[in-house]
Amino acid sequence: MNYILQLNGVFSNFAKDSRLNPSHISLYMALFNLANTLHFPKEFQVDRNEMMRDAKIGSLTTYHKCIKELNEFKYVEYYPSHNRFRGSKIILINFCTSPKQVVNKSYTSPKQALVHERKHNTNNNKQNTNVFFKDKKKLKQSILAFFSNHKSLEFLTEIQKKEKATQFYNYYQSLGWKINGQTIEDWNPAADNWILKANTKNTESKTYLHSETKKVYDKPL
Numbered sequence: 001m002n003y004i005l006q007l008n009g010v011f012s013n014f015a016k017d018s019r020l021n022p023s024h025i026s027l028y029m030a031l032f033n034l035a036n037t038l039h040f041p042k043e044f045q046v047d048r049n050e051m052m053r054d055a056k057i058g059s060l061t062t063y064h065k066c067i068k069e070l071n072e073f074k075y076v077e078y079y080p081s082h083n084r085f086r087g088s089k090i091i092l093i094n095f096c097t098s099p100k101q102v103v104n105k106s107y108t109s110p111k112q113a114l115v116h117e118r119k120h121n122t123n124n125n126k127q128n129t130n131v132f133f134k135d136k137k138k139l140k141q142s143i144l145a146f147f148s149n150h151k152s153l154e155f156l157t158e159i160q161k162k163e164k165a166t167q168f169y170n171y172y173q174s175l176g177w178k179i180n181g182q183t184i185e186d187w188n189p190a191a192d193n194w195i196l197k198a199n200t201k202n203t204e205s206k207t208y209l210h211s212e213t214k215k216v217y218d219k220p221l
Contacts, residue, residue, distance in 0.1 A: 001040040002096045006032070009095025010075065019073060023057055027066045028075055030054035035092055037196045045087035047189040049182040087186045136173075143169050143191065152195050168194045 010032075014025055030051050038044050048063065057063045067088075071078035077091035147153060147165035156164075168191055177184045184190060 001035075001092070001094060003036065005096035006092070006094070013075075013095065017073065019069070023055070023062055023066050024070060024073075024075075027051065027055040027057060027063070028070060031076060031090055032092065034193075035090075037193065040092075043089050043091045045186070045189050045192075046090050047087050047179075047184065047186060049179045049184060050189065050193070052182075053180050084185045087189050140165075140169050143187070146188070146191055147195070150191075150195055152199060164195070164198060 052063050070076045079089040081088045144165045147161045153161050
C-alpha cells in the first residue's frame with residue numbers, strides 16, 4: 001500500500017461521502033496511522049482503548065458506531081473478536097488503485113465472515129494473555145517470550161530484549177494495565193506499538209548523531 005496514494009484516494013472519497021462525520025474520519029486516521037507504523041500489513045489487531053484515545057473519541061457507543069459504519073461504507077473491513085482479551089482485526093480497503101471507490105453501497109460481502117481466525121497465534125509468537133490474572137510472574141514470562149521472539153528485535157541480544165520487555169512490563173504495571181482509566185483488554189497490540197516506537201526513536205537518534213564533518217576542537221572559536 002502506497003502511503004500518499006492511499007491518503008489521496010481516501011480523502012477524495014471523504015469529500016464526496018455525505019454519510020461521514022468528523023468521528024468517522026478521526027477514527028479512520030487513527031487506524032491508518034497504526035497500519036503505517038506496522039508497515040501496512042494485510043491485517044492487523046487493534047486495541048479499542050488505544051483507538052479511542054488516538055481518535056479522540058470519548059464514547060464507547062460512538063466508537064462502535066463509527067467502526068461498524070466504516071466497515072459498512074467500505075473504508076475498512078472490521079472483524080470484532082468477541083473476546084475481551086483479544087483485539088479486533090482490521091483490514092484497510094485499498095484506495096491506491098481504485099480512485100473511484102464506490103461509497104454508496106451498504107452491502108457487506110458474506111465472505112467477510114469466513115476469514116481471520118487463522119495464523120494469528122503464529123505471528124511473532126503472539127499470546128492471548130489475560131492481563132487480569134493474579135499470577136504476575138506468569139504474565140511477565142509471557143511478555144519476555146513475546147519480546148524474545150519478536151521479528152523486529154532479531155538484531156538485539158537476549159539481554160537487550162529482556163531489558164525492553166521489563167521496561168514495557170514495569171510501565172504498564174505502574175499504570176495498573178490501564179490507558180486513560182480504561183483497562184487494557186489485550187497487551188499484545190500495546191507491546192507491538194511499544195517495540196515500533198522504540199525502534200523509531202533509535203533510528204532517529206542515529207540519524208541526528210551521525211555527521212560526515214570532522215570537527216576540530218583544538219582551535220579557538
